[in-house]
Amino acid sequence: xxxxxxxxxxxxxxxxxxxxxxxxxxxxxxxxxxxxxxxxxxxxxxxxxxxxxxxxxxxxxxxxxxxxxxxxxxxxxxxxxxxxxxxxxxxxxxxxxxxxxxxxxxxxxxxxxxxxxxxxxxxxxxxxxxxxxxxxxxxxxxxxxxxxxxxxxxxxxxxxxxxxxxxxxxxxxxxxxxxxxxxxxxxxxxxxxxxxxxxxxxxxxxxxxxxxxxxxxxxxxxxxxxxxxxxxxxxxxxxxxxxxxxxxxxxxxxxxxxxxxxxxxxxxxxxxxxxxxxxxxxxxxxxxxxxxxx
Ligand code: NAP
Numbered sequence: 001x002x003x004x005x006x007x008x009x010x011x012x013x014x015x016x017x018x019x020x021x022x023x024x025x026x027x028x029x030x031x032x033x034x035x036x037x038x039x040x041x042x043x044x045x046x047x048x049x050x051x052x053x054x055x056x057x058x059x060x061x062x063x064x065x066x067x068x069x070x071x072x073x074x075x076x077x078x079x080x081x082x083x084x085x086x087x088x089x090x091x092x093x094x095x096x097x098x099x100x101x102x103x104x105x106x107x108x109x110x111x112x113x114x115x116x117x118x119x120x121x122x123x124x125x126x127x128x129x130x131x132x133x134x135x136x137x138x139x140x141x142x143x144x145x146x147x148x149x150x151x152x153x154x155x156x157x158x159x160x161x162x163x164x165x166x167x168x169x170x171x172x173x174x175x176x177x178x179x180x181x182x183x184x185x186x187x188x189x190x191x192x193x194x195x196x197x198x199x200x201x202x203x204x205x206x207x208x209x210x211x212x213x214x215x216x217x218x219x220x221x222x223x224x225x226x227x228x229x230x231x232x233x234x235x236x237x238x239x240x241x242x243x244x245x246x247x248x249x250x251x252x253x254x255x256x257x258x259x260x261x262x263x264x265x266x267x268x269x270x271x272x273x274x275x276x277x278x279x280x281x282x283x284x285x286x287x288x289x290x291x292x293x294x
Contacts, residue, residue, distance in 0.1 A: 012047055013045065015045060016045050016046060016047055017044075017045065017046040017047075017071045018046070018047055018048075018049065018068070018069075018070050018071065019035060019046055019047070019048040019049075019070065019071055019072045019073065019074075019273065020048065020049050020050065020051055020065075020070055020072075020073050020074070021048070021049075021050050021051070021073065021074040021075075021076060022051050022053040022058075022061050022073060022074070022075055022076070022079060023050075023052070023053065023075070023076035023077055023078075023079065024052055024053055024054050024055065024077070024078060024079075025052060026050045026051065026052045026053075026076070027050070027052070028214075028238075029050050029076065030237075030262065030287055030290055030291075031048070031050070031074050031076075031266060032048050032049065032050050033286055033287065033290050034262075034263070034266045034283055034286065034287065035048035035074075035266065035269075035270065036048050037282065037283065037286050038266075038270050038276075038278050038283075041278070041282060042274070042276050042278070044274060044276075046071065053079065055078055055079070055082070058079050058082060058083065058086065059086055062083065062086040062087070062110070065103065065105060065110065066105070066108060066110065069105065069108075070105060071104075071105050071273065072102070072103060072104050072105060072269070072272070072273040073102070073103040073105075074101060074102060074103075074266075074269060075100055075101050075102070075103060075112075076101065077143070080099040080100060080101055080143050081098055081099050081143060083100050083103075083112065084098070084099075084100055084112060086110075087100065087103065087110045087111065087112045088109045088110050088111065089109065089110070089111045089112070090111070090112040091111065091112060091113045091114070093113070093114055093117060093150070094112050094113050094114035096150065096180070097114050097117065097146055097147050097150050098146065099114055099116070099143050099146060099147060100112030100113065100114055101113070101114055101115055101116050101265065101269075102114070102115050102268075102269040102272060104272050104273055113268075113269075113272055114147055115265040115266075115268040115269045115272070116144060116147040116148075116261070116265050117147045117150055117151045117154075118264060118265065118268045119261045119262070119263075119264040119265025119266070119267075119268065120147060120148055120151045120233075120235070120261050120264075120265075121151045121154065121155065122260075122264040123233075123256045123260040123261065123264060124151075124155065124203075124231070124233070124256065127203075127231050127254070128155055128156075130202060130229075130231075131155050131156070131157055131202055131203055131231075132155065132156040132157070132158075133156065133157075133158040134157065134158055134159075134201070134202035134203070135157070135158060135159040135160070135161065135200065135201045135202060135203075136152055136157050136159075136160050136161070136201055136202065136203040136204070136205065137160075137161045137163065137194075137197050137198055137201045137203070137204045137205070138152070138160060138161070138162050138163070138173075138205045138207060139163045139164070139194070139204070139205065139206045139207060139208055139210075139219055140163075140164060140205075140206065140207030140208035141162060141164035141166070141169040141170045141172070141173040141207075142169070142207065142208070144207045144235060145162075145164075145173060145207040146173060146176060148205060148207055148235075149173060149176060149177045149180070149182060149184070150180065152182060152203075153177070153180050153181060153182040157182065157203070158183065159183050159184075159185075160177055160182055160183065160184040160185070161184070161185055161187050161197045161201065162174055162177070162184055162185070162186045162187065163186075163187050163188065163189050163193070163194055163197070164186070164189060165189045165208075167186070167188070170186040170188070170189075171186050173186070174186040191220040194219075194220055194221055194225075195220070195221055195222065195224075195225035196225075198221045198225040198226055198230075199225050199226075199227065201230065202229070202230060202231065203230065203231045203232075203233065204221065204226070204230060204231070204232045204233070204244075204248075205233045205234075205235070206219050206233070206234040206235060206236065206242070206244050207235050209236060210236070210244075211234065211236050211239075211242035211243045211244055212236045212238060212242070213238040213239055213294070218242075218243035218244065219234075219242075219243070219244040221244060221247060222247055223247040223248070223250035223251040224251075226247060226248055226251035226253050227251070227253065228251060228252035228253055229253075230248075230251075230253045230254070231253065231254045231255075231256065232244060232245060232247075232248035232253050232254070232255050232256070233255070233256040233261075234255075234256075234257060234258055235258045235261050236258045237257065237258030237259045237261070237262045237287075237291070238258075238291055238294065239291070240257050240258075240259050240288065240291060241257070242257075242258075245257065259284070259287055259288070259291075262287065263280050263283045263284065263287060264280070266283070267280060267283070
């Protein structure tokens with residue numbers, strides 16, 4: 001079945017609810033395409049728009065959500081951490097991670113959630129048995145990496161190696177991991193150390209923008225260092241097949257793309273807002289089509 005959901009089909013009325021995403025920059029975001037597709041598909045009288053909000057305007061933007069009765073909001077870089085203190089309530093998982101990527105407006109009360117955790121976990125669950133008690137290598141120590149550490153703890157990963165360019169940030173994530181009960185070790189960002197560890201682990205995750213369209217660079221791990229029984233997960237979604245995933249494919253490893261995470265985190269946000277649990281297949285169609293057009 002071919003899914004085509006043109007925004008031009010949406011009729012905006014006086015009763016139409018507004019949802020949004022805030023971030024800086026924001027023009028590249030695929031969230032409007034995803035959520036407008038879902039509103040259309042499930043016949044919900046709502047529209048989703050993107051707002052470019054600079055860090056110094058975050059408080060005003062959150063007040064705007066209240067005063068304009070915007071029903072729900074996605075929060076992205078650079079606001080995920082700083083938004084927490086501006087909300088009325090924060091879900092315990094988001095609180096533990098220290099980052100919110102989804103806000104629900106419940107009759108004027110703004111409640112924060114973190115759907116990145118589930119978005120990351122869902123495509124990995126089919127490998128849960130293999131990962132339990134085994135080791136993982138996480139590249140990156142930013143906001144997304146923190147949600148990933150929490151997710152890997154819930155999966156029962158036995159040992160985590162953290163590689164990050166900036167030592168202080170890598171050590172802070174190591175500390176966080178130990179705090180929540182996941183044995184972790186910061187290993188620096190040296191190419192040799194990365195490749196050595198890559199050979200030993202069951203899961204490799206890239207949570208840096210390396211390899212992203214417009215950013216470039218690459219994670220310095222080659223196919224020779226990836227075992228065929230390893231799972232390689234790159235959360236960068238543009239391009240779908242990043243340089244790291246190209247290496248993983250050469251090695252015969254299993255791969256998970258950033259598009260998978262993007263779609264599953266959006267599905268949970270949609271469920272939080274509307275109560276509807278959407279199907280992923282139509283979203284793959286629209287996201288891949290949109291990425292091809294970019
Ligand atoms: P962030 O908080 O800004 O963290 C960025 C991380 O990448 C830091 O660890 C940073 O290292 C590292 N990094 C940046 N540029 C680098 C470079 N040139 N070389 C080596 N390391 C570099 O960002 P984030 O929120 O964690 O997001 C990270 C990436 O994940 C972004 O590309 C984002 O688009 C993607 N993402 C995807 C999804 C999805 O649904 N697929 C969801 C969330 C995020 P330092 O500490 O040394 O600066």
